[in-house]
Amino acid sequence: MNIHEYQAKQIFRDHDLPAPPGRVTRDADEASEIAADYGGRVVVKAQVHTGGRGKAGGVKLADDPEEAREAADAILGMDIKGLTVRKVLVTPAVDIESEAYAGIVMDRSRDRPVFMVSPEGGMDIETVAEEKPEAIFRQPIDPAYGLLPHQATTLAYRLYDEPKLAKEAAGILGKLWKAYRGSDATMVEINPLVRTPDDELRAIDAKMNLDDNALFRHPDLEEMRDVEAEDDSERKAREAGLSYIKLDGDVGCCVNGAGLAMATMDLVKYYGGDPANFLDIGGSSSPDKVVSALEIITDDPSVSSILFNIFGGITRCDDVANGIVEATSRLDLDVPITIRLTGTNEEEALEILRDNGFEAMSDMDEAVQRAVEAAG
Amino acid sequence: MNIHEYQAKQIFRDHDLPAPPGRVTRDADEASEIAADYGGRVVVKAQVHTGGRGKAGGVKLADDPEEAREAADAILGMDIKGLTVRKVLVTPAVDIESEAYAGIVMDRSRDRPVFMVSPEGGMDIETVAEEKPEAIFRQPIDPAYGLLPHQATTLAYRLYDEPKLAKEAAGILGKLWKAYRGSDATMVEINPLVRTPDDELRAIDAKMNLDDNALFRHPDLEEMRDVEAEDDSERKAREAGLSYIKLDGDVGCCVNGAGLAMATMDLVKYYGGDPANFLDIGGSSSPDKVVSALEIITDDPSVSSILFNIFGGITRCDDVANGIVEATSRLDLDVPITIRLTGTNEEEALEILRDNGFEAMSDMDEAVQRAVEAAG
């Protein structure tokens, strides 16, 4: 789960990390009031789930409350990489002597988190990795031990030669690890970690990704989910326990299993069509799930053909068939449906479908071709 | 460092372990008052650093305050395995349905702690190990992971079949691990862990050994040291940074290095003498340490001959020689001293000693023989 900068900074502050104060608002007038409260120069920052806000004009300096109002007004409603800005963070500006980077990501090839720091902060770490790879320092973390004190110190000396600064940075890295581990994050980043002219260190930007699978033990973090930022249909799918991602095509796909769902999308493309979505109705799917799935697919106006591809294993084909019958009787469907069913309780399913005027096929390629043709 | 039952129980309670309440006193009248406060039956228990209190009569049941006074009066001042009882613990008696054992010790051969439980509690675990080894269950603990929840559960089911009791026991074992780890203990024991007739679990006795090397991070635990229970000379040695253990013989030994000190004692025995002590003056020994060492040795009235055996490495022989000269000028020594010095700055040392009327030898066996003869 992605969270916003202002939320990540709240987690930072809860872990005693030096994130500057800030308040979030959806209103330009309030942005101006916040700026007045802080006094002096502030930064107004778009809160959206994507990088590259700065380049897109989503981050603006404001010298006084009036400028803050103007900045907020310009940013709110802005479209950044397809996402609408609904909130801005107003935060006192910090003087910058130099910028560093500190982050923790999961290294899949080593089955463990890796801590990364670079004295080259402020830009995308991927850009640094390309342009100046020797400026990135990595420390794999033994998950049973966590970040060891000497590792924090060693990383800190990669950023600062001065013992006083290195000591402070080591403390910050230690707390960053605790924030990462304590929140079950899969990614955390301070970029830039700013050194001020009077040698203070400040986390000027904060990014965090939380492990969806671990949210059950963090109800407070689950509340940070920005349901507004989600696509409506994706939210609906999540709430129904379905895995759904909207795409640009016109063939709506309803499949059981993520791998088969991807393979089905690929096959739609292979036969000249364009998949409208990824949708996995999951393992033990009840008729209810099928109803929700069909609702979500038909809510998408681009969909001009619907394809069911079900391989019954734990999923029972008759459950899916019942779901299709139920959903089509409730919804006023005006797009053609192609159904492919095979596996557990296939016979019962075919009978249910036939009894309700549906045809079903058993070959995946044929079904996909039919659905692509139906989309026209 | 050994601590008393009442201190271990305090650590237990700090970790939310079900140790019954109790108060400690040196006074039989106060014991009676405590018993009156608690009301009902109490147990009066000698607080000494040794096992086998029960057999020695150091644990008594008392039905009323007057009996508690009598019990305390009988126990206070009692000698148990050479130790004088100075304090008793007065604690409400608990009804016993069954007794189990739970403990954690360091397993040197595996470099890790091992958790042990047995449904056969109340007696010495060594006795159980001998008489009914199949009733002891062991779980080595991975030090980087600590006691894992399933390990606590598995051990708990070794003690109780009933899920409710096993669940409670698992919680207790988890807290016992935290008490062990959090105190840097080298041993902890609940024996017996009592099941009451109404199915409550209670830690009726508590034993803990703390790692001396880790006390620097537990100033609160360091305060639990019972200096009264230490031999005077051993306390003095500890305060002077010396390693000293009093023995029964008459040849006082002053050696640098624990291994050489043991080998010297062995050699005294080999040549027909009896070592009066183990004494290691340590690595970088100053003249002051030598003075303290000589004071401690000469405080022992059984000593009739003193042997110095010094192999200079980090220890400089001239430092030791100066210490001997200084100490002998301050103390009124009436026992013969045999000195063996070799290694770093040996020549300077010999000169210092000669100048002050001492003779010194360089062969260890000769020196030991001489010291044994001098003891008569």
Place this chain on the structure above:
Amino acid sequence: MSILIGDDTRLVVQGITGRDGSFHARRMREYGTNVVAGVTPGKGGQLFDDEVPVFNTMAQAVEETGANASVIYVPAAFASGAIYEAADAGVDLVVCITEGLPVGDMTRVMPYLEERGTRLIGPNCPGLIVPGSCKVGILPGSIVEEGPVGIVSRSGTLTYEVIHQLTGAGIGQSTCVGIGGDPIIGTDFVDALEMFEADDRTEAVVLIGEIGGTDEQVAARYAEEQMETPVVGFVAGQTAPPGRTMGHAGAIISGSEGTAEEKMRVFEEHGVSVAERPADIVPAIQTVL
């Protein structure tokens, strides 16, 4: 012959009294798997289906029955605990069907298993099946057939699809292994390929990958350098957008390395036959057999 499981497998079902555990314990027994025990804390002493003893702990189950493998059907919050417990009890193989394990839990589980030499399949996997002999997990027994092809896959139903097509074409399987769709898994492609290479019944291997990570690339290099057995590869997710998690927690493209195109390119580079569609797998296998 087979890999990992077979007639000698003595299986414990962890979570046998739960909804999924009991359902699949029955399916496994029907298939002929030797389910010697079940474990559910607090339900020790019961008999499952009047025959399989249930224990409170894995340690007791293994002591009493000599079990050497376990399969886990417990909720995600308790699944890593079940894996640790199985490892401590000393079984050689642990198959974790449960999905949704926090990745942080898995990072800590892995070194614990490695130190103890315990092999994990999964989590978030369908398990494995040796046609005609033994099934551990949820793979449907009805679609498999004895034969010479080993199958290793990150997917569930896509694997069933492939098996179904192979069986339909008269090509049986030696062992089918679903290694799971999570970013951190116990047994990876290379581990499975190594075992298939050593298995004298397996004459060809189908490797079913998907987007995310670089395990397919590593496997391709391994196949070229260490294997004589031919490998046919398929990669799901050619149309998946970058940066989105496609159902499986591990199926997410970050950077250029995790794309299907790249994986298929590396397959080809290292002599692994690439199947563009699932339906291309059957002819590809017929070619190499």
Place this chain on the structure above:
Amino acid sequence: MSILIGDDTRLVVQGITGRDGSFHARRMREYGTNVVAGVTPGKGGQLFDDEVPVFNTMAQAVEETGANASVIYVPAAFASGAIYEAADAGVDLVVCITEGLPVGDMTRVMPYLEERGTRLIGPNCPGLIVPGSCKVGILPGSIVEEGPVGIVSRSGTLTYEVIHQLTGAGIGQSTCVGIGGDPIIGTDFVDALEMFEADDRTEAVVLIGEIGGTDEQVAARYAEEQMETPVVGFVAGQTAPPGRTMGHAGAIISGSEGTAEEKMRVFEEHGVSVAERPADIVPAIQTVL
């Protein structure tokens, strides 16, 4: 030849600016040890004795100097941290002279080192010396002499005594290793015996044990089963009372196994020549050489 250290050793001194670290860094350099760097956090950039560069971290020291071994002279509270740091920096050998490390710290250090293949000598040990070539630790260089006898010991000064007597009798040493007196140590008797057995310069080994634990017994069995090189054993603490810690944290008799008598009995049982006194070691070695 020698074991563990030699002319190829490139040593970092951890804690080089401290009292003990600086003193012994000088002694080691005088002896000819190639001290390539020192580490003291916050003192990076200095030169020790105008020649040895000091770094803030072990990682920097190893990167800049290609060091392959380190020796630790830092206070007990920081010593386990220094061991972890050395392991992460990638040196092969870490020698920890510091005494007084909490045993709990050591239990956690050990598996960390094992996973990384880092060898630890100590803690609470005098280190090691190869006469005429290299010294790492605090063993006095003046008492050793090149020769055929390997020495491994849990003690410090007792080892000096034995070396002194051997040298006095004209018997030189191949390598002398003090493994330390703590209950948990990195390299034990068996590890050292294995290396001595493989070392073609070592023709006989003196093993100096003491009360506590069962390492001597394990070593005796190893010597009998795995070694051709003869071993002479000595055990200090024949007169030590049970249950008391004799200076070394590891020297405590608990139960019957840890007594000197038992250890000497097991030595004899397994063909290790037993020296009753230190002075018996020289003739015993002369017999086996």
